[in-house]
Amino acid sequence: MTRFRQAVQNKEFLITAEVMPPKGGSPQRMLEHASSLKGRVHAVNVTDGSRAVLRMSSLAASTILLQEGIEPICQVACRDRNLIGLQGDLMGANALGIHNILALTGDPVKAGDHPKAKSVFDLESVRLLKVIDKLNQGIDYNDKKLPNQKLDLFPGAAVDPQLKSFSGMQRRFERKLEAGAQFFQSQLISDFERLDKFMTQVASIADKPILAGIFLLKSAKNANFINKYVPGVHIEDETIQRLANAEDQLLEGMKIAAEQVRLAKDLCDGVHMMAVRREDLIPQILDLAGIPPIQ
Template sequence: MKSKLQKTLEKKSKVITAELMPPRGGSPVRSLKIAQLLKDKVHAVNITDGSRAVMRMCSLAMSKLLLENGIEPVMQISCRDRNKIALQSDILGANALGIKNILCITGDSVKSGDQQNTKAVHEFESVRLLKQIQDFNKGIDPTFGELSDKKTFIFPGAAADPSCRNKKSLNNRIRKKKEAGARFIQTQMVMEKENLIDFCEKIANPLEIPVIAGVFLLKSYKNALFINKYVPGANIPENILNRLKDAKNPLDEGIQIASEQARDFINIANGIHLMAIKAENLIPEILERANINLEY
């Protein structure tokens, strides 16, 4: 009943995951082609859910399509767009479809998206969503006491930002997520390994929760400046900005930076999570340069 991701983490082997945004349209063809490139390179593919408050195909549908193509998904669920009944339904639906890994997030502000007149829901946030999955895994119905078919078999995870400057708040938040049932942490982009070392040694390791560290592909100096300005929590340091600015081939330099980070981070954390927005086809090259292969 366990997912490949869960088995790998429990064996203390290094985990590799990658992020894939669903299409902004009704056809999954392009996304599935990219997923096939990742199939033998990663343990699981994370499907985003309305990332940056932009309309895309739902994570539930895309996750099921990955399963049908022999690729294990990590289904992301954002609390921003659904009330608790809808969130509960999605969790039960994922379980019925054989989707075992769910990453619980609160969700980006609608103000960061392209439909800013949208009304956010936020009846749940990530901790309450984790608690709901924990209850379902115990067979607890929120109204009638016991689920009709006993329990679900979801392996829930949570997000974190190791670069957060308020370490006390970060520690408290991760502790609450662990208590609510989080079984792994998948981080946002990490640009300085010292932040990851500090996060793992002082927060995650004492809580005995595995960390999958975020590696983000920067495609150019302009791209990095944009991320620093518009992505909450992003803080790309000067040395990386200068490498991109001075590079004759900025994209190639970005791949090199990501491969160096991947090689460093996988030895610090329990694994790495690769993010290459609109360039997911380059993830295999990042892994090849880093000389990182799947472990089971």
Template sequence: MGSALKCALEAGGIAVTAEVMPPRGGDPSHSLAMAACLKGRVHAINVTDGSRAVMRMSSLALCRLLLDAGLEPVFQMACRDRNRIALQADLLGAHALGIRNLLCLTGDPVRAGDQQEARPVNEFESIKLLNQVSAFNRGQDPVAGALPDGATELFPGCAADPQCPSWTGLQRRLTRKQEAGARFIQTQMVMDPDALERFQRELAGPMQMPVLAGVFLLKSAKNAMFINRVVPGASIPDHLVRRLAESRDPAAEGIAIAAEQVKRYLGLVQGVHLMAVKAEDRIPRILDLASLSLQPA
């Protein structure tokens, strides 16, 4: 089973992904309905894995349900909650289920979530996880010898923050991720196009790593201030908060801001990744305003 996302990125064309959050419960119907709105508009749908250290349905389970619905998933894997044996099992299980795209993450700290008594594992972090994916793709067993049924065909990506205050640290870690086998970069939300341009010019471009720039839908000034307060690494500038506060229709203004970012970022990098928490059905409107229409490969 191939990957439309991989084909788009390797062909050098525009690539578009969007994010869907699993439910906080056992019924996936709402998440699937939100994902259905994106059919034909994106190459793949990224399913979060315990984002902000909050309990949600398994990313692996929802990814398989997306495949059943004819939608290509990106399986997020966070290292926070599982040891290497569990991560290895989920990688092989994802491959068996037909899931090919991966986003390898360390994971938000437990202190960011609502169950702070939980015990993090953190035996692996994103680079070690990428190394494990690469080993499976070479057909290597983690203990000795070769996998008995041959190599996997997983397509792994990594995360990066172009607005990271430590540029040398960002460069060093991104280099290690590429060396570990990352094939594409999905950024955190980007609110500063100059930072994204520098990231592409000085890091991703010379490394020949395709970038999906994170575009986050803001719903109101209050929502923007909340995101700044609770989301690790978020930095929504004051001028956007004011723009939302002064708008007669903050929801529509947020869509307009996101569409402007899509158009601007596609002039800098190869693709975009759209995040619209609990409002995924607004993503097609963002793409329409950005005059972006494509058919997945």
């Protein structure tokens, strides 16, 4: 049993963080960022072509992290691989000792750096979760028995409590729950009243942990960029002004993130930390939030 799965079963306050695979052949920078998280997070999410931008495969990057004693959550997006490729990668992950999987549909190709690439989308996240459930039972997508042992994957899914359509978000959450999701990581949370509503009216039906997405805003400019380019997220003017007025905007962003971690601790089951290219600051944010190292 992985440490992350054990923490889920023990109902610990869960802490995960996100790292991006390298854009090139050297994993050194990724390893430096991920290594700074040892002892502070239960697992490290490895993105899979996030925003449709070319990077090293999440499976390869997850394997590298595991070899360094860092437990990965391997993100698997449906955009770039067909049914055969997805199932093959899931079998490979299992054989390599990578058991935590976050099932994602994937961002549209036009959003990224290869807009002429062809999307696949044989599946989307709910059907991918169903495929994982089948593989864990020892059968493939076509209901054929796997001759060389069933898989033992621990699947999770994304959720966005801030979607405009609350009923649509609820239906999607319930479908992922029924498909076998064992944990949920949210998108960037800026509206904690909305998160509270989600936890009391939707997530309460499920005995599965919800991790709130906490994003490190590095400056007022960064916050304005998020508002402009990240759908469904609105950073309040008050927060942007607070950053703009600070002598050290990065430090102020860390304080804001720590405050959000404390808010999340009262509302849900964990936090998913996102500090793009400044993952080294996550331990300091957790210290500011009063979150002790993981035993």
